[in-house]
Amino acid sequence: MDIIHQGLLDIVGEGHISNQQEELFIYSWDLGTTEPHRPDYVVSPRTPQEISRILELANRHRIPVIPLGGGLSLAGLAVPFRGGIIIDLKRMDTIIEVNEQARYAVMECGVSMGQLTSYLERKFPMLTHSEPGAPPTATVAGNAAIHGQGDLAHPYGFNSDMVNGLEVVLPTGEICRFGACSIGAQWFTQHPLPDVGLFLGWTGTTGIITKISLRLFPCKNIRGTAMFVVDNEDYVPDIYHRISRTQMAEDIIAFSQTIPPYASGLQHFTINLAADSEKELEFKKELIFDDALGEYIRRGDGGYLGFTYGLQHPQISKTADWRKGGGFEYVGGIMPVSCYPQCYRRGKEISDRHDIPYTVLGRCIGAAHAMMFSWTYAFNRADPESVRHAREAMHETDELALELGGAIWKPGLYGQRLVMSRLNPNTLNLMKKIKKLLDPNGIMNPGHWEES
Amino acid sequence: MYELNFDVQKCLHCPTHACLTRCQHMDIDRDTAGREILKIAAGEDSFVLHDCLTCYACEEYCPMGNHPFYLIVKRQEELNVQPLPRPLIQRGINIGKPFRGEPKINKVNGRALLMGAFADHMFLIQGRLFEGLPVISDDPRKMFHYFCQLMYLHYARISVINERLPGVIETITRHNVTEAICFHDECYGTYTSYCPSMGIEVPFRTVHFFEFLYNRLVELRNLIRPVNLRVAYQRPCSSRLSPGKLRFVYDIFKLIGAEAVQRKYVGRNALCCGGIIEGQRREGSRKRASEIQGLNISDMKDAGAEVCVFNCPACYHTLAHLVEKEGIRPIFMSDLCRLAIGEQPAGWR
Numbered sequence: 001m002d003i004i005h006q007g008l009l010d011i012v013g014e015g016h017i018s019n020q021q022e023e024l025f026i027y028s029w030d031l032g033t034t035e036p037h038r039p040d041y042v043v044s045p046r047t048p049q050e051i052s053r054i055l056e057l058a059n060r061h062r063i064p065v066i067p068l069g070g071g072l073s074l075a076g077l078a079v080p081f082r083g084g085i086i087i088d089l090k091r092m093d094t095i096i097e098v099n100e101q102a103r104y105a106v107m108e109c110g111v112s113m114g115q116l117t118s119y120l121e122r123k124f125p126m127l128t129h130s131e132p133g134a135p136p137t138a139t140v141a142g143n144a145a146i147h148g149q150g151d152l153a154h155p156y157g158f159n160s161d162m163v164n165g166l167e168v169v170l171p172t173g174e175i176c177r178f179g180a181c182s183i184g185a186q187w188f189t190q191h192p193l194p195d196v197g198l199f200l201g202w203t204g205t206t207g208i209i210t211k212i213s214l215r216l217f218p219c220k221n222i223r224g225t226a227m228f229v230v231d232n233e234d235y236v237p238d239i240y241h242r243i244s245r246t247q248m249a250e251d252i253i254a255f256s257q258t259i260p261p262y263a264s265g266l267q268h269f270t271i272n273l274a275a276d277s278e279k280e281l282e283f284k285k286e287l288i289f290d291d292a293l294g295e296y297i298r299r300g301d302g303g304y305l306g307f308t309y310g311l312q313h314p315q316i317s318k319t320a321d322w323r324k325g326g327g328f329e330y331v332g333g334i335m336p337v338s339c340y341p342q343c344y345r346r347g348k349e350i351s352d353r354h355d356i357p358y359t360v361l362g363r364c365i366g367a368a369h370a371m372m373f374s375w376t377y378a379f380n381r382a383d384p385e386s387v388r389h390a391r392e393a394m395h396e397t398d399e400l401a402l403e404l405g406g407a408i409w410k411p412g413l414y415g416q417r418l419v420m421s422r423l424n425p426n427t428l429n430l431m432k433k434i435k436k437l438l439d440p441n442g443i444m445n446p447g448h449w450e451e452s
Numbered sequence: 453m454y455e456l457n458f459d460v461q462k463c464l465h466c467p468t469h470a471c472l473t474r475c476q477h478m479d480i481d482r483d484t485a486g487r488e489i490l491k492i493a494a495g496e497d498s499f500v501l502h503d504c505l506t507c508y509a510c511e512e513y514c515p516m517g518n519h520p521f522y523l524i525v526k527r528q529e530e531l532n533v534q535p536l537p538r539p540l541i542q543r544g545i546n547i548g549k550p551f552r553g554e555p556k557i558n559k560v561n562g563r564a565l566l567m568g569a570f571a572d573h574m575f576l577i578q579g580r581l582f583e584g585l586p587v588i589s590d591d592p593r594k595m596f597h598y599f600c601q602l603m604y605l606h607y608a609r610i611s612v613i614n615e616r617l618p619g620v621i622e623t624i625t626r627h628n629v630t631e632a633i634c635f636h637d638e639c640y641g642t643y644t645s646y647c648p649s650m651g652i653e654v655p656f657r658t659v660h661f662f663e664f665l666y667n668r669l670v671e672l673r674n675l676i677r678p679v680n681l682r683v684a685y686q687r688p689c690s691s692r693l694s695p696g697k698l699r700f701v702y703d704i705f706k707l708i709g710a711e712a713v714q715r716k717y718v719g720r721n722a723l724c725c726g727g728i729i730e731g732q733r734r735e736g737s738r739k740r741a742s743e744i745q746g747l748n749i750s751d752m753k754d755a756g757a758e759v760c761v762f763n764c765p766a767c768y769h770t771l772a773h774l775v776e777k778e779g780i781r782p783i784f785m786s787d788l789c790r791l792a793i794g795e796q797p798a799g800w801r
C-alpha cells in the first residue's frame with residue numbers, strides 16, 4: 001500500500017477509501033460529453049476535520065483534490081483532469097437544524113435536494129426550498145457551488161442568493177465559517193459582515209463547503225402548474241414580464257423542443273402557482289391569465305392550457321431518450337430575458353447543423369432580471385461521432401451565449417476559457433491572486449478557472 | 453374527399469330544432485334555431501359558430517340523426533372561425549402525430565380491446581374482467597397510430613380527422629380484428645357515428661366499453677358483492693355520439709349495487725368536464741369552464757354522491773382533483789367494476 005493510500009485510510013477508516021480500478025472507472029466519468037479521467041483515490045469522509053486532514057495530506061504530496069457532491073453538474077466540473085483524490089461528500093448528509101421561525105435549514109454539504117424536500121414535507125410542511133430540476137441526488141452544497149437555481153428562482157433568485165452562512169475547509173486545511181454563524185450567532189443571515197464571497201461559483205477550486213445554511217420559504221397548501229402556449233418566440237419576453245409583474249408566480253419557465261411533436265415550433269410556459277385556498281388560487285389565475293395574458297388569448301395568439309395540481313420538476317433528462325444511447329448535456333446561459341427569441345432561433349440553427357433534435361428552455365430568475373436559458377444536446381454514448389457533434393454544438397453555444405450578451409452558467413473548461421478571455425484583466429488578476437492565496441499549491445480541482 | 457351527410461330537408465321539416473333550442477350554453481328560441489341552422493347548412497356565418505362551446509351535445513339532441521355538430525365544426529373550419537387560440541390548435545394537431553416508430557402488429561384474429569390513444573391507461577386493464585382479452589394499442593410510445601382523431605372536432609379541424617382517420621383504420625385492420633371493444637367513448641363514436649356520417653368505411657365491428665364491462669360482470673355474477681356506494685357518473689362529451697349506450701352505465705350500477713344519485717345535470721342535461729372550454733378564445737372562457745365545473749360538482753355533492761365515476765381520462769385529469777376536494781372519490785368505471793368483484797382497483801385514490 002502506498003503512503004498516500006495509507007494516509008487516507010488512517011483519516012477516513014476502512015470502507016471509506018478505494019483505489020480499486022472498477023470504482024475509479026466509475027468516478028472518472030460524468031454524465032456529459034467530457035472525456036473521462038481516472039482519479040487515483042476516492043475517499044468518503046464524514047467530518048470537516050477529516051476533510052481538513054485530507055487536504056493537509058494532499059498539500060504535502062501536491063496531489064489534486066476534487067470535491068464531488070451528486071456529480072450531476074455535467075460539463076466535467078468534477079472530472080479529475082489531473083488524477084488525484086476525489087472527495088465524495090455524500091456521507092456528510094445530516095440535516096442539522098431547521099429553524100421554523102427564521103426559516104432556514106443548516107445542513108451538511110452532502111444533503112441531497114430530494115432528502116431536504118422529503119424532510120420538509122414530513123416535518124415542516126409549512127416550509128419549502130428552491131428545488132432545482134436536477135435529479136434529486138444533487139447536493140445542496142454542489143448546487144450552491146455552481147450558482148444553481150430552483151423552482152423559487154422567480155421570486156427569490158439563484159440558490160446561491162439564499163445562502164445564510166457557510167462552513168468551509170480551506171485548501172490549506174483551516175476550517176472557517178462565514179455569515180452570522182461565524183460570530184457565534186444563529187445561521188440566519190450572511191449579512192452584514194464584510195463580504196468574503198470566495199466559494200460560490202468557484203466550482204470547488206477555493207475550498208470545500210462542509211456546512212451550509214439555506215433560506216427556506218413558506219410552502220402553501222396548494223401548489224401546481226398552469227400552462228400557456230404561444231406560437232411566436234418574439235412574444236416570450238413580454239409574457240415573462242407580464243407574469244412577473246403580477247408577482248403571483250413561483251416559477252416561470254418557457255420551453256420548446258422538437259420532440260414530442262406537440263412542443264415543436266411552439267413556446268410553452270409552465271407557471272407554478274401556490275395558494276393557501278382555492279380562493280387565493282383563483283385570484284392568482286385571474287390576475288395572470290385573464291388580466292395579464294387575456295389580450296393574447298383574445299387575439300388568438302396565446303392559449304391557456306389549464307392548471308394541474310401538484311408540482312412536476314422539469315423533465316429535461318427525458319431529452320436523453322431522443323437519441324439512442326441515452327446521453328445529453330446542456331449549455332446554460334444566464335441571459336437577459338429579452339434575448340429569448342435569438343437564443344431560441346440561433347440554438348435551433350446549431351441543433352439543425354449537428355442533426356440533433358433541438359431542446360431549449362428559459363427559466364425566469366428574479367423579477368425577469370435574467371433567465372437561465374439551456375440549450376440541450378442529446379447524443380449516443382456508444383457513437384463517438386454523435387458525441388463529437390454534441391460537444392461541438394456545446395462549444396458553439398458557449399460562444400453564442402457570450403455573443404448575445406449573457407454569461408455562461410457552470411461552464412466546462414472550454415467555456416471557462418472563453419469567459420476568461422473576455423474578463424476584465426484586473427478582475428482576472430484578482431481572481432488569480434485569490435486563488436494563489438487560498439490554494440498556494442494549486443491542488444483544488446485543477447484545470448478549472450485556469451488559463452491554458 | 454369525404455362529404456358530411458347532412459340533410460337540410462330534415463331541418464326544414466323539423467318540428468323542434470332541438471339541436472340549438474336545447475343547447476345548454478346558448479339561449480336560442482325555436483325560430484332563431486331554425487333560421488341559424490339553415491344558414492349554417494347553406495354555408496353562411498352564424499353567431500352559433502362563434503358561441504359554440506363544442507360540447508358535442510347537439511349531436512344527441514337532434515332527433516333525426518342529422519349531425520348538426522359535425523356541420524357546425526365543418527363550417528367553423530371553412531369560415532375560419534377558430535374556437536381556440538391559434539397555438540392551441542397547432543399544438544393539438546401536433547399531439548396526434550406518431551413519432552416513435554411503427555407499431556408492432558399482433559394478429560388477433562377476433563375481438564380485441566382497442567385502447568386508442570390511451571395506452572398509458574393500461575394500468576386499468578387488469579384482473580378477471582379482462583382475462584384473455586387481446587389488446588390493441590398497449591404501448592404508449594406507439595399509441596398515436598391508433599388515435600381516432602375525433603378530438604379535432606374541438607379544434608374546428610374536420611380536415612385533419614378526414615386526412616388521418618383512414619390510415620388509423622387501416623392500422624387497426626392490420627391486426628385482423630373482427631370486433632373492437634373501444635375503451636374510450638371517442639373511439640366508439642368515431643367508428644359508429646362519425647365514420648358513417650362521412651362515408652368512411654370501417655371494416656370491423658365495434659363494441660362499447662360499458663357494454664363489454666356489463667356482459668363480463670354478468671358472466672362473473674357469482675363474484676359480485678354490492679359496492680353500496682352512492683355514485684355520480686361524469687359523462688364525457690363524446691358519449692353524445694352514442695347516447696344509446698348510456699343505459700349500460702345504469703345497468704352496471706344496478707348490477708353491482710351502486711346507487712346512482714338523483715341529479716340535475718344528468719343524462720341529456722349532463723355537464724361536460726370543461727377541460728376544452730377553459731382554453732377557448734372567447735372572453736371569459738376560463739371562468740366559464742370553472743363555473744360549469746362548480747355547478748357540476750356541487751350538483752354531485754348536493755345529491756349525496758360519495759364517488760364520481762369516470763371513463764374518459766381527459767375528464768378524470770380535469771375533474772378528479774376538484775371532486776376529491778369536495779370529499780367525493782374519483783374512480784374509473786372499470787375500477788368500480790373490479791371493486792365489485794373483490795379486486796383492488798388500480799387507480800383508487
Ligand SMILES: Cc1cc2nc3c(=O)[nH]c(=O)nc-3n(C[C@H](O)[C@H](O)[C@H](O)COP(=O)(O)OP(=O)(O)OC[C@H]3O[C@@H](n4cnc5c(N)ncnc54)[C@H](O)[C@@H]3O)c2cc1C
Pocket residue numbers: 031066067068069070071072073074077078089109132133134135137138139140141142143144145146147148149150203204205207208209210316317445
Ligand atoms: C437532468 C438535469 C437537470 C438539471 N436541472 C437543474 C436545475 O434546474 N437547476 C440547477 O441549478 N441545476 C440543474 N442541473 C445541474 C446540476 O445537477 C445541479 O446544479 C446540481 O445541484 C449540482 O449539484 P451536485 O451535487 O450534483 O454537484 P457536483 O456535480 O457534484 O459538483 C458541482 C461542482 O461543485 C463542486 N462541489 C461539489 N460539492 C462541493 C462542496 N461541498 N464544496 C465545494 N465544491 C463542491 C464540484 O467539484 C463541482 O465542480 C441539472 C442537471 C441534470 C442532469
Ligand code: SF4
Pocket residue numbers: 462463464466467468469470471472486489513514515516517518519520
Ligand atoms: S339538425 Fe336536427 S334538430 Fe337541428 S334542425 Fe336539423 S333536424 Fe332538427
Ligand code: SF4
Pocket residue numbers: 471472474475476477478500503504505506507508509510511521524
Ligand atoms: S356543440 Fe354544444 S355548445 Fe355547441 S351548439 Fe351544440 S350543444 Fe351548443
